[in-house]
Amino acid sequence: MKNTMKSVALTTGLLARVALWVAGAGLVAMTALIAAQVFWRYILNDSIVWTEPASVMIMGWFIFLGAAVGIREGYHLSFDVMLYLVPDRVKLVLYSISDLAVAGFGVGMVWFGWKLAAKTAANMLPSLGISGAFDFAPLVAGGVLVVLFSLERxxxxxxxxxxxxxGEDAVEH
Structure with missing residues (x-):
């Protein structure tokens, strides 16, 4: 089982790295779009109508992808005061309970994100000319990664x- 999990960890590590690069590229792209919008509006006295909704959509991607990677790496928000008082075996059980709760939250992200996407699929975003479902795609994709990374942990x-x-050591690659 250890060898299988090491292979899984390498695969999900690669997936996490790709997600982090996509999130970083999204942050750069959003910054560039907002800068272009400011330049067009205040310097050229014109406006690019699609930059704001595109920036908000890109922001959803880098937030949810980055959050999923943070969960895989153990950087998500937690309340760990009790962990200082309990034995190591209990800590491992509590870590697993926490990861299962996070996975449950990820399932909710996928479920409700999908329902929201389905309800808005027929709506068109006027300035982008695409379906309103695309607004919720980052929620679904991020939820899938949250579930995957939590269960992997x-x-x-x-x-x-x-x-x-x-304080647990990282898996050696």
């Missing part, structure tokens, strides 16, 4: 591999 812990959370 539980499986890695069950296999006796570190998860790089709260």
């Amino acid at each position: 539980v499986a890695r812990r069950a296999a006796g591999l570190p998860t790089a959370r709260f």
Whole structure:
């Protein structure tokens, strides 16, 4: 099981790296679009109508992709005061419970994001000319990654591999 989980960790690590690069590129693209909008509006006294909705959509992508990667790496928000008081075996159980709760949240992101996308699929975003469902695609994609990365953390812990959370050592690549 350890070898299988190491292979899974390498694959999800690559997926996380790609997601992080996409998120970073999205941040740069959004910044460029906003800068162009400011230049056009205040210097050229004109406006590019599609930059604001495109920037908001791109922002959704880098937020949800970055959050999913943060969950994989153990950087998500947690309340860990009790962890200082309990034995290591209890900590591992509490980590797994936390990861399963996060996975449940990811399932909710996928479920409700999909429902929102389905309800807005027939609407067109006027300035972009695309379906309103695209507004919710980052929520669904981020939710899928949250579930995948959370379950990976539980499986890695069950296999006796570190998860790089709260002082646990990272898996060696």
